[in-house]
Amino acid sequence: MANITASDVNKLRQMTGVGMMDCKKALVECDGDFDKAIDYLRQKGQKMAAKRADREANEGCVLAQSTGNYGAIVMLSCETDFVATNADFVAFTKSILDAAIAKHLTAKEQVLDMELEGRKVADCIIDQIAKIGEKIELAHFEAIEAPAVYAYVHPGNRMGSIIGLNKTGHDETGHNLAMQVVAMRPVAVDADSVPQSVKDNELKVAIEKTKEEMVQKAVEAALKKAGINPAHVDSEDHINSNMGKGWITEEQANMAREIKVKVAEEKAASLNDQMIQNIANGRMNKFYQENTLMEQEYVMGEKESVKAFMAKEDKELKVCGFKRLELGA
16 A cells, blocks of 8 residues: 555645645545545545535625627535635636636537536536535526627626627717616516516516505495495404404494405406506506616716717617626525
């Protein structure tokens, strides 16, 4: 059996970044053969990755960078904030992003298959799992190509964005819009680019909310007409509680129950579909104002929309697209 020295263990640790005890065990198991020890540690990483596959990895590091007409953003996730803020973990995330940018990659699968210091990124991540002892995964990678691309990462590396403009020469605006995307969380550039599935769901919610409010108003009006405070009978618990306090009588409680059921059924059966649609459309317009970049209020401007600000700066200036990543989102 080979004589394993502290120097040997430290050498393997420097080569792999794995802890001293694991390095010593690897050298002992491999009879001092460094190449075999490295393979041993990699196999350990694969086993550890399989064991931790079902663990939640909600922490991590988000980095973004642009190089003129191309930009990319990456999220490398882990299990704890302690690891996420570790300088080596951040540096590893940056090395992935730098290499992907150098190759102008556009998809997560390409990044995982890309070589980093002679090994595929997917394998390097397994090495990190063996080194750190947590689930680590390349959660997201997005890229944009446009005449001018800008990137912004919020302090703490928990969220960031990249955004493309159709013209160069607007660096300050591009930077500010990248910040806007991070701060205001738009779901799309404008109403036309909101996914149809999102529109359908939002309209459905708007219609149901409108119906509920119209029925509720009719019930409250009927209760008030009967001399009953709607707030005293808005739930069965409140009815019983307020009876005990002497705020309503048993007769008023029974009357309120009857009114709530009868009026709700009558109103629900006689709702005006056109009125509901009009109100729901208004809610949809508000959704677009709050959740699409062009309709949002420009956070760096003076009470005007992003669309209005951009038209004022340059009528031909357009946003080609953006990507936004946030841990836990």
